[in-house]
Amino acid sequence: MNLADAERIRGWYEAKGWRLAQQVEEADEVVIVSCSVRQSAENRVFGLVNNLKKLKVQSAKFKVILTGCMLRYPKRWLEKKLPGVDEFKKIKEYTHNTKFIIHDSNVHAWVPISNGCNNFCTYCVVPYARGREISRPFEEIVCEVEELAKRGYKEITLLGQNVNSYGKDFEKDSKRQRIKDSKKKISASMHLCNFASLLRQLHEVPGIEKISFITSNPWDLTDDIIEAMSLPKIDRYLHLPVQSGDDEILRRMNRRYTVKQYLELVEKIRKKIPEIKIGTDIIVGFPGETEEQFEHTVELAKKVGFEKAYVARYSPRPQTAAFKMEDNVPDKEKKRRWQILEDLINQR
Secondary structure (H helix, E strand, O other), rough: HHHHHHHHHHHHHHHHOOOOOOHHOEEEEEEEEOOOOOOOHHHHHHHHHHHHHHHHHHHHOEEEEEEEHHHHHHHHHHHHHHOOOOOOOOOHHHHOOOOOOOOOOOOEEEEEEEOOOOOOOOOOOHHOOOOOOOOOHHHHHHHHHHHHHOOOOOOEEEEOOHHOOOOOOHHHHHHHHHHHHHHHHHOOOHHOOOHHHHHHHHHOOOOOOEEEEOOOOOOHOOOHHHHHOOOOOOOOOEOOOOOEEEOOHHHHHHOOOOOHHHHHHHHHHHHHOOOEEEEEEEEEOOOOOOOHHHHHHHHHHHHHHHOEEEEEOOOOOOOOOHOOOOOOOOHHHHHHHHHHHHHHOOOO
């Protein structure tokens, strides 16, 4: 999502006649698109800003602008922690009325379909950093992909914190409108604005050869979506975050499924699409995670046979519900558990 934001920010600048600097020292403005998912991501921003500040002391005269997820913090706090930043600017200030987008590839393009999240997993800062889920208009996405195809792009990746729930906010808006005016009917097309119908529509775009998407949550991956995933152009790789293989940890993470339900979903998907490869996200060292609970995750990983996994060591994030829980798994133990899963899944 941050890569997609960066591409749109670059397009915003180039639409105004700016060009991309080849070296930082040559720039008039340096824009940092920050991530806040883990503390390590924020630490990299602190380090980068510090290095840029040193460059400016030496000779460079660029303005440093911070945007992205770290703007969830109060501006006064950011100014104190990041005195090397000259301006704090929200993403929407850059992407509003963007006339064109500059993609880093000539073949593949990132295409956001929604932004924000309504799920509030207890460890996750996204709902606070990016706000509640807002879906892009159906027609706008289709037009963007059609334009990409005309420009020679063959592959697209649809982006959302949870692509499965794309369009649900349209339904809520329609219901509110119906309450306001009971004489009006919800348009039939509104009911078609869901993720499965979006996949089917984009599958028909001439020139597009491969459609990928991230990320799907296990609890709302419907049969309709699975059916749409079986279309020939849809990528045969599915990223399906499990986070833990223990029911108690899943409950405390506010993940709305059990290990059994996750395994049943995987089986259903593989039955419909036998050639599918499944990747996942896993968090080790969540507050209170015992050795036995971790072993349950290892067992699940062996059962599923993940193609790859993004394994993260739990990092407390301010504002989240888990931040109030005791972070009682030592860093050394988190690293050990991380290594076990890394070797099991990613080093085969």
